[in-house]
Each structure stands twice: as C-alpha cells, then as structure tokens.
Amino acid sequence: MVNIQEVNKYLYKYREEILPKYWYNIIPDLPKPLPPPMDPKDTNSRIELLQRILPKEVIKQQFTIDRFVKIPDEILEKYVVVGRPTPLFRAIGLEKFLDTPARIYFKYEGALPTGSHKVNTAIAQVYYAYSENVEGVTTETGAGQWGSAVALASSLYRLKSIVFMVKTSYDHKPARRSLIEFYGAEVVPSPSKITRFGRSLLENNPDHPGSLGIAISEAIEYALEHGYRYVMGSVIDVVLLHQTIIGLEAMRQMELIGEEPDIIVACVGGGSNFAGLAYPFIGLRNKGKRFIAVGSAEVPKFSKGEYRYDYPDTAGLLPLLKMITLGKDFVPPPIYSGGLRYHGLAPSLSLLIRERVVEAIEYREVEVYKAARIFAETQGIVPAPESAHAVKAVIDIALEARKRNEKITILFNLSGHGLLDIDNYKSMMIRYGRF
Amino acid sequence: MVNIQEVNKYLYKYREEILPKYWYNIIPDLPKPLPPPMDPKDTNSRIELLQRILPKEVIKQQFTIDRFVKIPDEILEKYVVVGRPTPLFRAIGLEKFLDTPARIYFKYEGALPTGSHKVNTAIAQVYYAYSENVEGVTTETGAGQWGSAVALASSLYRLKSIVFMVKTSYDHKPARRSLIEFYGAEVVPSPSKITRFGRSLLENNPDHPGSLGIAISEAIEYALEHGYRYVMGSVIDVVLLHQTIIGLEAMRQMELIGEEPDIIVACVGGGSNFAGLAYPFIGLRNKGKRFIAVGSAEVPKFSKGEYRYDYPDTAGLLPLLKMITLGKDFVPPPIYSGGLRYHGLAPSLSLLIRERVVEAIEYREVEVYKAARIFAETQGIVPAPESAHAVKAVIDIALEARKRNEKITILFNLSGHGLLDIDNYKSMMIRYGRF
Ligand SMILES: Cc1ncc(COP(=O)(O)O)c(C=O)c1O
Ligand SMILES: Cc1ncc(COP(=O)(O)O)c(C=O)c1O
Numbered sequence: 065m066v067n068i069q070e071v072n073k074y075l076y077k078y079r080e081e082i083l084p085k086y087w088y089n090i091i092p093d094l095p096k097p098l099p100p101p102m103d104p105k106d107t108n109s110r111i112e113l114l115q116r117i118l119p120k121e122v123i124k125q126q127f128t129i130d131r132f133v134k135i136p137d138e139i140l141e142k143y144v145v146v147g148r149p150t151p152l153f154r155a156i157g158l159e160k161f162l163d164t165p166a167r168i169y170f171k172y173e174g175a176l177p178t179g180s181h182k183v184n185t186a187i188a189q190v191y192y193a194y195s196e197n198v199e200g201v202t203t204e205t206g207a208g209q210w211g212s213a214v215a216l217a218s219s220l221y222r223l224k225s226i227v228f229m230v231k232t233s234y235d236h237k238p239a240r241r242s243l244i245e246f247y248g249a250e251v252v253p254s255p256s257k258i259t260r261f262g263r264s265l266l267e268n269n270p271d272h273p274g275s276l277g278i279a280i281s282e283a284i285e286y287a288l289e290h291g292y293r294y295v296m297g298s299v300i301d302v303v304l305l306h307q308t309i310i311g312l313e314a315m316r317q318m319e320l321i322g323e324e325p326d327i328i329v330a331c332v333g334g335g336s337n338f339a340g341l342a343y344p345f346i347g348l349r350n351k352g353k354r355f356i357a358v359g360s361a362e363v364p365k366f367s368k369g370e371y372r373y374d375y376p377d378t379a380g381l382l383p384l385l386k387m388i389t390l391g392k393d394f395v396p397p398p399i400y401s402g403g404l405r406y407h408g409l410a411p412s413l414s415l416l417i418r419e420r421v422v423e424a425i426e427y428r429e430v431e432v433y434k435a436a437r438i439f440a441e442t443q444g445i446v447p448a449p450e451s452a453h454a455v456k457a458v459i460d461i462a463l464e465a466r467k468r469n470e471k472i473t474i475l476f477n478l479s480g481h482g483l484l485d486i487d488n489y490k491s492m493m494i495r496y497g498r499f
Numbered sequence: 500m501v502n503i504q505e506v507n508k509y510l511y512k513y514r515e516e517i518l519p520k521y522w523y524n525i526i527p528d529l530p531k532p533l534p535p536p537m538d539p540k541d542t543n544s545r546i547e548l549l550q551r552i553l554p555k556e557v558i559k560q561q562f563t564i565d566r567f568v569k570i571p572d573e574i575l576e577k578y579v580v581v582g583r584p585t586p587l588f589r590a591i592g593l594e595k596f597l598d599t600p601a602r603i604y605f606k607y608e609g610a611l612p613t614g615s616h617k618v619n620t621a622i623a624q625v626y627y628a629y630s631e632n633v634e635g636v637t638t639e640t641g642a643g644q645w646g647s648a649v650a651l652a653s654s655l656y657r658l659k660s661i662v663f664m665v666k667t668s669y670d671h672k673p674a675r676r677s678l679i680e681f682y683g684a685e686v687v688p689s690p691s692k693i694t695r696f697g698r699s700l701l702e703n704n705p706d707h708p709g710s711l712g713i714a715i716s717e718a719i720e721y722a723l724e725h726g727y728r729y730v731m732g733s734v735i736d737v738v739l740l741h742q743t744i745i746g747l748e749a750m751r752q753m754e755l756i757g758e759e760p761d762i763i764v765a766c767v768g769g770g771s772n773f774a775g776l777a778y779p780f781i782g783l784r785n786k787g788k789r790f791i792a793v794g795s796a797e798v799p800k801f802s803k804g805e806y807r808y809d810y811p812d813t814a815g816l817l818p819l820l821k822m823i824t825l826g827k828d829f830v831p832p833p834i835y836s837g838g839l840r841y842h843g844l845a846p847s848l849s850l851l852i853r854e855r856v857v858e859a860i861e862y863r864e865v866e867v868y869k870a871a872r873i874f875a876e877t878q879g880i881v882p883a884p885e886s887a888h889a890v891k892a893v894i895d896i897a898l899e900a901r902k903r904n905e906k907i908t909i910l911f912n913l914s915g916h917g918l919l920d921i922d923n924y925k926s927m928m929i930r931y932g933r934f
Contacts, residue, residue: 178879
C-alpha cells in the first residue's frame with residue numbers, strides 16, 4: 065500500500081511543495097447555479113446509463129458540490145510516476161523575439177509521457193474503475209491523444225483497456241495506434257465486429273469510415289455488455305475537476321518565484337485543459353485577472369454557437385448538457401488540431417463565458433501555424449497544434465503589451481507537444497509555406 | 500545581453516541550485532594519459548582540417564586539460580530555455596513491478612524538446628559557431644536525432660543550418676525530416692547536388708542510397724567551401740565534455756534527496772550520454788561505485804572490438820582516434836536503435852573500459868524490446884530504443900538485487916524517449932510479438 069508520506073519521499077522537497085493533495089471544484093464558486101445534465105423526453109434515461117458505465121466515484125465527483133476533492137494516494141503516486149508536477153517555464157526565448165515587456169510563463173503538460181494533459185484524468189478515472197475490481201475500461205479515440213492516455217493509465221494499474229479508434233484514424237494515424245498498443249491496450253477499428261452496433265454498420269457498409277459518435281456508442285455498448293467501465297476525455301465536470309491539478313500546481317509554482325499572472329490563456333476543445341489551468345485562479349484568486357479561452361475559427365463555437373441544451377456526443381447517447389454548441393451534427397472542417405474539432409463546450413466554461421468571466425477568441429489555422437513555428441524556433445518545443453492556438457493568443461497579447469509598454473505577466477497552458485503531429489505540420493508547411 | 504543573475508531569475512530556487520555553471524572534463528583524471536588524436540601517414544592533415552571547420556572554442560575545449568570548463572551565460576540561458584535542469588525520476592512503478600529492494604533513479608534527457616540528450620552539445624557547438632559570426636553550421640544525420648538537435652540549437656541562435664540526411668532515412672523517416680524543417684533548417688538528401696562529392700556520386704548512381712560517411716564528407720565539404728562551421732554529435736572529447744551537464748545535475752539532485760548511487764548505467768553508441776551521466780561520478784565521486792556501459796549485441800564492439808587507432812568516420816576524413824572499434828568498415832545489422840549502430844567508441848571511454856573502471860555489457864534487440872515494453876507499462880514513458888538498452892541492464896541488476904536482498908541504489912540515464920521511434924517499435928511488436 066502506498067501512503068502519501070511514501071509518495072513524498074520520491075520527490076525532491078520542492079516538487080512535493082508543489083504537488084497539490086486536492087482537486088479544485090469550481091461548481092460552488094460559479095456566478096450562477098450550473099444548469100444540470102438532463103434527460104431527453106424519450107424513454108431511455110441517459111443519466112441512468114452513465115451511472116451504469118462510469119465508476120461510482122466518478123459519478124459522485126461529477127455531481128459533487130464540495131469545493132475540494134481529495135486526491136487518493138494511489139492516484140498521487142501515479143501522478144508522480146508519470147512526472148507530476150509538470151514544469152513551469154518562463155518563455156524567455158519568445159519574450160526576446162517579441163521584444164515585449166510582458167513576462168510569459170507556461171505550464172508544460174506536454175512533459176507527460178503521451179505528450180498532453182489527457183493523462184491527468186485518465187489516471188483518475190482508470191484508478192476508480194480499478195478500485196471496483198472490474199476487468200477493464202473502454203473508450204473511444206479520434207486522432208489518438210485520448211486513447212494513448214487511457215492505454216497508459218490502464219497499464220499503470222494493470223487493467224485491460226479497449227480503445228475504439230475511428231476507422232479513418234486507425235488507417236491513417238499508425239503512430240498513435242502503435243503507441244496505444246505498445247502500452248498493452250487493444251485498439252479496435254470502429255465500426256468493429258465486437259459490438260452489435262458496429263456489426264450492424266459493417267453489414268450495410270463494410271468500408272464504413274467510422275466517426276467519433278460511433279466509437280463512443282461502441283465503447284459504451286462494450287462496457288455495458290462486459291462489465292467494463294467507460295472513461296471520458298473531456299467536457300463533463302469531473303474531467304475538468306481532475307485537470308485542475310494543472311492550475312493548482314501552477315499557482316504554487318508562480319508563488320515560489322514571486323509572480324502573479326495578470327492574464328491566463330489556454331486553448332479550448334471540450335474545455336478541460338483550459339479549466340485545468342484557469343479554474344483554480346478563477347475560483348480562488350481572480351482579482352485583477354483576465355481569462356482567455358482560445359478556439360479555432362474553423363470550429364466557430366464562440367462566434368456562431370448557441371447556448372442551449374445539446375448532446376455532448378454525436379450519437380446522442382449521453383445526457384443533454386446546457387452548453388455553447390454548434391449542434392451535435394456540426395461537421396468541422398479537416399483542420400489539423402484534432403482535439404479542437406468538437407461542437408460543444410463544457411457546461412461550466414460555457415456559463416463562465418456567458419457571464420463574461422472568461423473571454424473567448426478564435427484564430428484561423430494559418431495564423432496558428434505561424435505561431436507554432438515561432439514558438440518552436442524560439443523555445444525549442446514543438447507545440448501541439450491545439451496548444452498553438454494559445455501560443456497565438458499569447459503572442460498577440462505580448463505584442464499589444466509592447467505597444468502600450470505594459471509589464472504584464474501572462475500564464476498559458478502548453479497542453480501538449482506536437483512530436484506526434486509532425487506529419488500534420490508537414491502538411492501545413494506545404495499548405496501555408498515556410499517563412 | 501544575458502548574465503547569469505538574469506538566468507537565475509527565470510528558475511525556481513531549487514532548479515537554480517541544480518544547474519551547474521561548469522562542464523566537467525575527465526581528461527586530467529583518467530587513470531592513464533589519453534592517447535591523442537593522430538594523423539594518418541598520408542598527405543592531408545585531418546587535425547588541421549578539424550581546426551578549419553570546428554569553431555575555435557570547440558577545438559580549444561577538445562584539447563583542454565582543465566578539470567572544469569565554464570559554461571558561458573549565453574549557453575546557460577538556452578539550456579534553461581529548452582528545459583534544463585532535466586528531471587530526475589525515481590522509477591517506483593518499475594521497482595514495484597520487479598519487487599526489488601533496489602531503489603532505481605533515472606535522469607530523463609527525453610524531457611528535452613527533440614527528445615534526447617543530443618541538444619546539450621548542439622547548443623554549445625552552435626553557440627560557439629554563432630559567436631564567430633559565421634552564416635551557419637552543417638552536419639550529417641542518420642535517423643535524425645542529431646539533425647533535429649542541431650536544427651533546434653540553430654534556430655535558438657537564429658543561425659542557418661544545413662543537415663545532410665542519409666538518403667534512405669530522408670526517404671523513410673519523414674517525421675524526423677519534417678521536424679528538422681519545422682525548426683527552419685534545410686534538410687538535404689545525401690548524396691546531394693550541393694557538394695562536389697555528392698555530385699560525383701550521383702553521376703555514377705542517381706539512386707545512391709547514401710551513408711553516414713558520405714553525409715559527413717558532404718557536411719565537411721560544404722562547411723569548408725562556404726565558411727560554415729561543422730558540428731559533431733558524439734565520440735570526440737568535447738562532445739562528452741558538454742554532456743557532463745547531465746551527471747553534474749544528477750549528482751546535485753541525488754544530494755538534495757539524500758541519495759548516493761551505487762551503480763550507474765547508460766547505453767553506448769559513440770559514448771556521449773554514458774560519459775555525460777557517469778564521468779562526473781567517475782572523476783569526482785567514485786568511491787564504492789560500479790559503472791556499467793550497455794551496448795548492442797548486434798554491434799558487438801565490447802565483445803569483438805579491438806583497441807587501436809581507427810577513423811571515427813567511415814569516410815576517413817577525421818583524425819585517427821585510439822579506441823575500441825569494430826573497424827570503420829563494419830556494417831551493423833539493421834537494428835532499430837539507430838544511435839547504437841556505430842563501429843567505434845569515444846577514446847576516453849575506451850580507455851576506462853580497458854582499465855576496468857567501467858564495465859561493459861551487451862544485449863540483443865529482442866531482450867531490449869521486452870525491457871522497453873515493461874518500462875512503458877510501469878513508468879509510462881516509452882524509452883528510445885537506444886535508452887532501452889540501459890533499462891534492460893537495470894532490470895537485470897534490480898532482479899539480482901532481489902535475489903541477494905541488497906538495498907542498492909541504481910542511477911541510469913534515460914537518454915531519450917521513443918515517441919518518434921514508434922514505427923520501429925511497431926515493427927518490433929510484429930517481429931517479437933506482444934506479451
Ligand atoms: C494537446 C491538446 N490540447 C487541447 C485539447 C483540447 O481538449 P480540451 O479542451 O478538453 O483540453 C486536446 C484534445 O485532444 C489536446 O490533445
Ligand atoms: C536517445 C539516444 N541515446 C543514445 C544514443 C547513443 O549515442 P551516444 O552514445 O553518443 O550517447 C543516441 C544516438 O543517436 C540516441 O539518440
């Protein structure tokens with residue numbers, strides 16, 4: 065058995081000082097009560113379904129109103145194993161290049177083994193599944209970021225995992241697929257033959273390209289039929305809760321160097337890495353701060369989305385959530401930031417944007433690509449295309465600060481590195497040119 | 500201008516405590532004088548050639564007998580930018596899996612942006628080229644690890660870089676090639692049309708597959724003709740010197756948690772990551788310690804190599820070095836650890852092995868592959884295939900410690916991660932099976 069004293073012994077004193085023992089839950093601190101998940105007016109209760117496929121503790125955390133949720137020692141231990149606390153960097157290379165008086169810090173979640181923040185909630189959810197003595201977990205994955213995080217988390221707890229990977233990605237993203245397999249997980253192209261739903265689709269069309277909605281349906285069906293648990297990568301409150309470890313660490317790290325951020329920036333897909341960094345500051349220490357959520361102009365939920373109840377998944381299997389959405393049937397254009405190609409937005413973040421606590425902006429892919437190149441050439445790290453959206457916003461803010469000669473402090477979330485997206489960047493270099 | 504006070508401000512106190520201000524040079528502490536580089540008995544002096552293509556400060560450091568060499572602030576600054584000090588991990592996941600009383604620590608050089616230790620010397624050499632006001636640097640690359648490190652370093656100093664990439668790798672390793680380009684470097688398939696030597700080869704065979712020796716020749720010719728500087732990735736003393744930042748940091752990090760390693764382990768290609776971790780301990784703090792260099796059984800230089808003067812490069816353009824070698828014309832089998840497919844071994848490390856200060860062992864690829872899987876599944880990080888050789892040795896040592904119930908402390912160098920080698924691992928999964 066692990067206990068927290070033991071975990072601490074593995075860390076240098078300063079790393080132990082940084083690692084929080086609690087996640088932060090923003091729900092009780094929202095400016096208005098959060099509209100709850102709802103069931104549609106047909107027969108099947110989605111909320112009941114969730115209760116059958118998610119680990120009990122995950123359900124409990126999804127609905128808790130406690131401000132702080134204790135992180136079990138068994139999870140803290142795995143956080144330490146994979147490299148938490150992640151480093152806080154000062155982007156001095158970028159600052160100099162921009163010749164800005166702004167000080168730019170970033171929290172680097174790409175330091176985690178699969179290269180993004182996704183593993184923070186994967187470890188938590190898989191642990192709760194593990195503690196229910198189930199055989200394994202299922203999930204879906206598009207480009208593979210989330211699938212590899214689940215595969216990694218499952219291997220750490222020696223649990224089986226079955227990842228339903230959208231057929232087109234399965235065929236065209238061999239690296240991520242191999243990574244998932246390397247962790248010992250099973251990758252199944254979706255639609256697959258191992259679920260009823262998959263078989264029914266393949267019967268009509270053996271070459272079905274699949275979709276994220278289909279993969280979710282298959283993952284849920286498999287979990288239901290085989291007593292597995294289903295794990296989710298973004299959007300729902302409990303995922304955002306787990307990600308707050310990012311901001312809690314960053315807060316402590318900034319304190320230790322005597323800094324306080326004026327502006328906090330992160331990119332937005334479902335909203336979990338933004339919430340992860342920003343929510344602790346929004347809820348616990350927001351005085352004089354601006355919060356900026358950065359989306360893709362090709363997936364214009366901020367500028368064109370509506371605030372209403374909608375399904376978080378295309379298949380409509382999950383409960384309705386009140387959120388900013390482009391509609392579950394919105395088909396995003398094929399931008400290279402796979403993680404931002406999502407029609408909706410976490411309910412709490414949707415509310416915070418509506419209430420103007422959080423500002424929202426969007427950038428086009430070509431601008432984001434240029435920002436990514438600048439970041440790589442001045443800081444060395446190739447940002448994930450998703451994270452590069454935050455980089456673009458930060459560059460604009462820092463240049464504005466130069467104009468006004470403002471010595472502001474910016475903190476942003478570099479949610480992932482782009483080493484496994486390098487083929488995408490190659491396509492962008494061809495499409496947009498080098499400069 | 501940067502000064503060291505300024506650099507320190509970017510770091511937390513603890514990180515600043517860890518970052519050394521000097522590299523450590525083992526030459527004055529070797530058990531015997533090191534046989535010097537020599538010129539062959541034909542007309543061209545290789546040593547003179549080196550003096551024309553390497554930055555002057557690099558040549559000076561190559562031949563210095565000072566025990567400590569100050570790291571210029573401009574280099575320290577870039578070390579900080581790319582993430583130095585790198586983290587020291589305790590491998591508690593692996594320890595538990597092996598049920599060993601041994602405590603296992605590793606220094607994680609894969610935390611650097613291109614995923615390996617190579618950038619430590621790339622930054623130093625490129626800086627010295629930059630300070631001579633040249634237009635750019637050239638180098639060769641096989642699989643691309645070294646090329647991407649040079650591209651990154653060059654982008655940080657805003658210097659041009661031309662990377663001659665072995666044609667077969669250029670065609671079959673598109674990800675590494677794109678990464679080098681993303682940093683703004685020019686990648687040229689070798690043999691190329693931009694050197695006389697390249698053109699002469701292409702004339703005879705337009706489909707020439709290239710080789711590392713040819714790429715070196717081209718990089719040197721281009722540097723000579725265009726007033727560029729040439730940068731080297733391993734083997735020579737000055738590269739090993741720069742890499743000692745790894746061990747100096749690790750020494751301090753171990754001190755801070757009150758640990759002292761009994762056994763120090765690293766894999767060996769040309770010898771630079773091994774030297775980087777081990778030399779500071781060998782020279783400054785070796786009491787009661789064992790040092791273990793791990794090679795590939797498919798490139799059996801330890802078991803079958805001779806200790807004699809040989810060329811470090813297949814083309815025979817560089818000075819002769821007294822070293823353990825399989826002969827410059829040795830053709831290594833196509834193992835997936837590209838960085839270990841090298842016929843020779845740094846002169847100082849060759850001497851230390853001959854003098855039995857350092858032990859040397861070799862493992863076959865299949866064993867290394869299994870160790871890599873175990874490491875990924877227990878620690879989350881996919882090790883570079885090269886680094887997995889060290890992991891295999893550590894597993895064996897830890898299991899031996901279990902048998903004898905010895906509470907030893909092991910420190911090894913995880914010189915890189917394997918996220919860009921995942922295709923290679925895929926091939927190994929197919930060749931050796933999953934388990
Ligand atoms: C690196 C990275 N950043 C950001 C995102 C967006 O998701 P979220 O808004 O939930 O953080 C993803 C999603 O896959 C991602 O991989
Ligand atoms: C990750 C990694 N480790 C080890 C090596 C071996 O080289 P050296 O012995 O110089 O450290 C290489 C060479 O490319 C490498 O990429």
